[in-house]
Amino acid sequence: MRTLLRTVEKVLDHDVNLLLLGESGTGKDYLAEAIHACGKRRGKPFVKIDCAGIPAELFESELFGFEKGTFTDAQSRKLGKLEAVKGGTVYFDDIASLTPALQAKLLRAIQEKRFTRLGGNQTLSLDGRVISSSSTPADELLAGLRRDLLYRINVVTLTIPPLRERRQDIPRLATSFLARRRRGIDAEAMQMLVEHEWPGNIRELRNVIERATLVEESDVITPAALPPFTADFVASASRNQWTLDDLESRYIREILRQTRSNYSRAAKILGINRKTLLEKRRRYGIE
Numbered sequence: 001m002r003t004l005l006r007t008v009e010k011v012l013d014h015d016v017n018l019l020l021l022g023e024s025g026t027g028k029d030y031l032a033e034a035i036h037a038c039g040k041r042r043g044k045p046f047v048k049i050d051c052a053g054i055p056a057e058l059f060e061s062e063l064f065g066f067e068k069g070t071f072t073d074a075q076s077r078k079l080g081k082l083e084a085v086k087g088g089t090v091y092f093d094d095i096a097s098l099t100p101a102l103q104a105k106l107l108r109a110i111q112e113k114r115f116t117r118l119g120g121n122q123t124l125s126l127d128g129r130v131i132s133s134s135s136t137p138a139d140e141l142l143a144g145l146r147r148d149l150l151y152r153i154n155v156v157t158l159t160i161p162p163l164r165e166r167r168q169d170i171p172r173l174a175t176s177f178l179a180r181r182r183r184g185i186d187a188e189a190m191q192m193l194v195e196h197e198w199p200g201n202i203r204e205l206r207n208v209i210e211r212a213t214l215v216e217e218s219d220v221i222t223p224a225a226l227p228p229f230t231a232d233f234v235a236s237a238s239r240n241q242w243t244l245d246d247l248e249s250r251y252i253r254e255i256l257r258q259t260r261s262n263y264s265r266a267a268k269i270l271g272i273n274r275k276t277l278l279e280k281r282r283r284y285g286i287e
């Protein structure tokens with residue numbers, strides 16, 4: 001992240017085209033907006049184009065606009081999103097989801113910094129910084145994206161690592177999401193957040209915390225308010241080189257959490273008797 005942020009600082013005030021890569025939920029939209037808000041174009045529009053969300057047949061009219069009478073139902077002129085950029089930033093989210101034909105049209109606009117409304121002949125200028133994003137890994141991007149467009153949008157690539165590769169950031173992110181709800185978190189619950197794999201990255205972390213603040217009635221989030229993260233056990237165990245004792249104590253904690261400390265039910269799930277469970281609980285210092 002430090003290397004990434006150093007690069008961000010360097011490109012902030014230079015209009016090089018940026019390509020943001022990273023799994024879903026790593027913060028590409030967040031970074032694009034931050035770059036806009038901190039660069040010299042702040043205060044001007046930030047126009048997000050959701051390439052995956054706009055149906056292909058509507059994409060051109062959304063982007064370039066159209067003149068009155070271009071289609072039977074074109075009652076009046078419609079301005080395109082590119083016209084709204086006006087010296088700000090245009091952000092093409094999930095650009096690799098565009099069809100090759102649309103990629104070619106977009107390439108022309110980005111390359112020439114000019115476009116016309118559908119059915120019109122007035123040349124309009126595309127005035128602004130261009131940021132694009134994709135959640136496709138860099139090596140697969142070539143398969144979905146025209147090479148000429150890729151080279152054009154990808155002057156500088158910024159790759160945001162998945163959350164599981166920067167676990168040191170989890171406590172700070174979690175604490176900041178909790179602070180918005182004026183809540184705290186206990187050490188055990190925080191440890192669970194740090195050990196989770198976070199396939200949905202920061203978006204998932206934020207959702208888990210928002211849900212926990214609804215479930216937990218006290219001021220401090222405890223493990224009981226977190227969803228079951230058990231599927232991650234084997235991944236966490238091998239990555240952190242847990243001993244069998246570590247694994248056992250964590251599994252017991254997890255099952256006690258899920259059964260809300262119903263010892264008879266927990267013992268049944270664990271396949272041991274209640275007395276053994278109580279002994280193990282004492283041995284591992286589980287509250």
Ligand SMILES: Nc1ncnc2c1ncn2[C@@H]1O[C@H](COP(=O)(O)OP(=O)(O)O)[C@@H](O)[C@H]1O
Pocket residue numbers: 022023024025026027028029030031173202203206
């Ligand atoms: N560095 C960050 N600090 C705080 N919140 C963040 C950060 N990065 C992302 N988020 C939050 O995480 C969620 C997902 O971010 P988003 O930018 O939409 O991810 P992506 O576009 O990569 O799928 C959003 O709610 C966003 O506000």
Ligand SMILES: [Mg+2]
Pocket residue numbers: 028029093
């Ligand atoms: Mg996004």
